[in-house]
Amino acid sequence: MEESDMRKYAAMGLTAVLVAASFPAAVLADETDVKSVRIGAPYDPVTMDYAELNVDPATYIDTLISDTLIRSKQGEYIGGAADSWETSEDGKTWTFKLKEGLTYSDGKTPITSEDFVYAAKRLIDPEAGHYNAENGYILENGEEYYAGECEWDEVGIKAVDDLTIEYTFKNPQYESTFTSASLFAPLEESFVDSLGTEYGSSADKILTNGPFIVSDWVSDSTMTLVKNENYWDADSINMDEMDFKFNVTGDTGVDMMLADELDFVPNGSAMQQQTLVDAGFESSKYTTSYHCLNINHAGKTEETGLFLGNANFRKAVSYAIDRTALCASVMTGDEPANRLTAPSEAGVTGTFDEEFEYEGWPASADAEKAQEYLNAALDELGKTADEIPTFELLCYESQGSIDVLAAVQDMLKKNLGIETTINSQTIQVMVSNATSGEYDFWYGGNSLEIPDALSGFLSSYTSSNQSALRGYSNEEYDKLYDEAIASPTIEERKANYFEVEKFFCDNTLNLILGWADGGFQYKSGYTGFYNTVETDFTYLDFAE
Incomplete structure (x- = not known):
């Protein structure tokens, strides 16, 4: 959603x-x-x-x-x-x-x-x-x-x-x-x-x-x-x-292609795509959006906000999540993300991924590193592991969204001992809760933008656009963002955008889980x- x-x-x-x-x-x-x-x-x-x-x-x-x-x-x-x-x-x-x-x-x-x-x-x-x-x-x-x-x-x-x-x-x-x-x-x-x-x-x-x-x-x-x-x-x-x-979705699209009722069909699940490949159809794939766990840096409560406002705690959560496993089980239409920028996004002359190589976090969980970050956060906050509160995971009431959060819930419990609850809601209630800051983590998504995410998604983290949705403000981020958005050439913009991306990833402003593929079989x-x-x-x- x-x-x-x-x-x-x-x-x-x-x-x-x-x-x-x-x-x-x-x-x-x-x-x-x-x-x-x-x-x-x-x-x-x-x-x-x-x-x-x-x-x-x-x-x-x-x-x-x-x-x-x-x-x-x-x-x-x-x-x-x-x-x-x-x-x-x-x-x-x-x-x-x-x-x-x-x-x-x-x-x-x-x-x-x-x-x-x-x-x-x-x-x-x-x-x-x-x-x-x-x-x-x-x-x-x-x-x-x-x-x-x-x-x-x-x-x-x-x-x-x-x-x-x-x-x-x-x-x-x-x-x-x-x-x-x-x-x-x-x-x-x-x-x-x-x-x-x-x-x-x-x-x-x-x-x-x-x-x-x-x-x-x-x-x-x-x-x-x-x-x-x-x-x-x-x-x-x-x-x-x-x-x-x-x-036209899922098996309906596959059946229509096999019955010669369509020439192009949107990519379905891996199994559905393979069915059409085996039948001799071509494939075209590109990244359309990313799925993520949005973080309310202020927290739903003052208690959860204390932890979510700490960069090391957010890093601990990120390293505890096995994105590869998620995409192999409950996010099968996604590719595991290891940075903000998707593989197909444009750079200056080629793809951004090729021109600015970078890994913001591992695609697979690193439980040892996650624990190191958690210990650092507890030291900074003057807290013990027993004082970590229970966090709420907000999502749309679809079974697919619930399954993703159930998997994340198990990973956080296993790798960090963190307790969470899942709060699935109707679209209306979910959006209302998110925009009013009534959540800790929110499973959602964002479409890719041209030429990049500066004008849309990343602008929501600036102090000038501070809202209950993000609960975030940082002068260093604002400076990097302002330099990037004011770049007079596309070459300078991409280079400055990379600096914003590195800050975004280093400080775990959002938990990008997977890049969602679009495209058609034809x-x-x-x-x-x-x-x-x-x-x-x-x-x-x-x-x-």
Whole structure:
């Protein structure tokens, strides 16, 4: 369960004339010769409103239906809606020139710089409370505007003319920043406003500018995308149609692949993957997120907080946990973690793991070292082993989460003699307890971020963002974080990020347990898809 998995949706009226204008103008030249693909997904996206996207299928479908200022093409950053761009020496001001003649998928409505300004203003509208509003905080005064502390004209975005837009950011940004649809894809104001909160909720309530169009959407069942013939780079798009089938998980996905009902299916368990490998299917794997035991450094009680606020005690707990055993038994979809940064995360030119080799902790338990750290903690605290309190392990009430914590519980008892209790709750209660600091350890997860975890996960440990969720504040960490987030080049950012990572691991700010793999198994012959922290199907092709 990700830390931010709580959503709410509302409904309002629509304007029939504008809705009719949104129907796809793309018509396949030969309906009998359609190049299509069938892709399984675990659940329905619920909405394709960029400001509200919050589940995996939505995030890779939005790449197909939107064209951001910059997009990734097989790992290379190219102009999407932008024809060219310039950046200031400090990396905080970016000026984009849009391609001439761009239209939305209806082939009629022109795209201008004002559409990007509108999308940003709508995203951080304080009255709307959009799920992805925090993505706009990177803009100068973006967070202040959302908090009602400044006017819109003070926010770092302006349309210079119809084809020129200028962004000013709090900190330096990089080309990867501008691939985010929530902030850097255009929206047509009159169309979106006419639909209110219903925008993005069905095929006839979406107007986009990307390589594909949502032509049909049966809620909680299927979604069909067709090629947008009005897309500026339509000649590079190979597939005519993409058919997504939802609620495809586990054995259901395996059965559908074997019955020739799917061409791509999300990776399942090791056994399920092996079944499809044995049947001749290909595999594509990458890291999407990490599972962890979040630590409340202040503790649920003053007594537990005394211990959890001690770095050596946290290290003792980390070294007592056998991550290899966890991933072999109750976290079978994960790879045991030995640092914060996952193996597939990008460095400067290769992977971060290759460019900055490091081990933050052993993947297997080291009971002897764990006891050394515990003894050091007890000496620092002036306590004895008999005075160690019982700690609470909070989780979602799924059997899988309970099984993970039961295994951790046994490891802490065996290797350190530490007692714990498991508190499994509904999603609502679990999130409420976590955000209010009513926990000692909380089993959850975080998605990987581009270009790294600085803007999201790691920012939650800074003093400026201090909250009951983490209960942590440290001046040295703040200094390292501020240097990294202000890095003017990607080379400097990665090097400074490494310093933050080492502090994070050396001080055990969080117990990262495993890196969760994503990806797909698929029929042989498909090429052109690309994996980062999600799969990009934009340039998918099939060789007969």
